[in-house]
Amino acid sequence: MTTSSKGLDGGIFGLRSSVVWVLAFLLCGLASPGAAFAQGSFAPKVPSVSVSVTPLTTITRGTAGKVELQFRVGAGLHINSNTPSADYLIPTTLKLDAPTDIVVGRVTYPEGRMVSFPFSGNDRLSVYSGIFQLSVTIRPLSQVLPGKYAFHGRLHYQACDNARCYPPKDVPVSFLVKVVRGVTQHRRNPAQSPHIHG
Numbered sequence: 002m003t004t005s006s007k008g009l010d011g012g013i014f015g016l017r018s019s020v021v022w023v024l025a026f027l028l029c030g031l032a033s034p035g036a037a038f039a040q041g042s043f044a045p046k047v048p049s050v051s052v053s054v055t056p057l058t059t060i061t062r063g064t065a066g067k068v069e070l071q072f073r074v075g076a077g078l079h080i081n082s083n084t085p086s087a088d089y090l091i092p093t094t095l096k097l098d099a100p101t102d103i104v105v106g107r108v109t110y111p112e113g114r115m116v117s118f119p120f121s122g123n124d125r126l127s128v129y130s131g132i133f134q135l136s137v138t139i140r141p142l143s144q145v146l147p148g149k150y151a152f153h154g155r156l157h158y159q160a161c162d163n164a165r166c167y168p169p170k171d172v173p174v175s176f177l178v179k180v181v182r183g184v185t186q187h188r189r190n191p192a193q194s195p196h197i198h199g
Contacts, residue, residue: 055176061183063143079128082113097154106138
């Protein structure tokens with residue numbers, strides 16, 4: 002009977018120990034939710050800006066044309082405009098590499114919206130959110146061979162939500178431009194005056 006009681010007490014003690022360890026593990030998990038979020042499906046989304054597919058733009062060589070680029074800022078986020086409200090804010094900028102004998106001219110940025118955020122106090126910031134467009138002037142030189150040419154670059158930006166800002170990022174940008182010869186104009190000989198006689 003005594004042996005049986007010790008065995009029963011040991012079993013109960015073992016069960017109690019297991020329960021204690023399980024509770025301790027759960028408490029540790031609650032104390033460090035960051036670890037659970039880092040590995041689970043509840044990990045915070047990385048803020049990003051995406052670029053829409055740019056339709057093929059046709060430009061006559063020797064003349065300037067414009068390429069319209071469209072971007073989308075992630076929901077609940079904003080990015081600084083190209084002319085932010087303070088010197089310490091990182092502006093949104095586009096950098097492009099051009100093929101030989103094709104000049105990338107002015108990049109036209111939209112005006113930012115002036116918005117106040119909890120972290121900015123009474124200051125209003127110039128930002129882009131949702132969908133915004135940039136315009137790029139492209140000028141193929143007169144000696145460029147007709148054909149399609151690829152442009153590559155990056156949009157540099159810093160995204161923020163209503164509480165904080167994230168590290169600056171780059172989004173790749175690429176598009177095609179079709180260069181054509183254009184219409185050749187033939188000179189006409191001036192009409193002979195009826196008053197001139199041979």
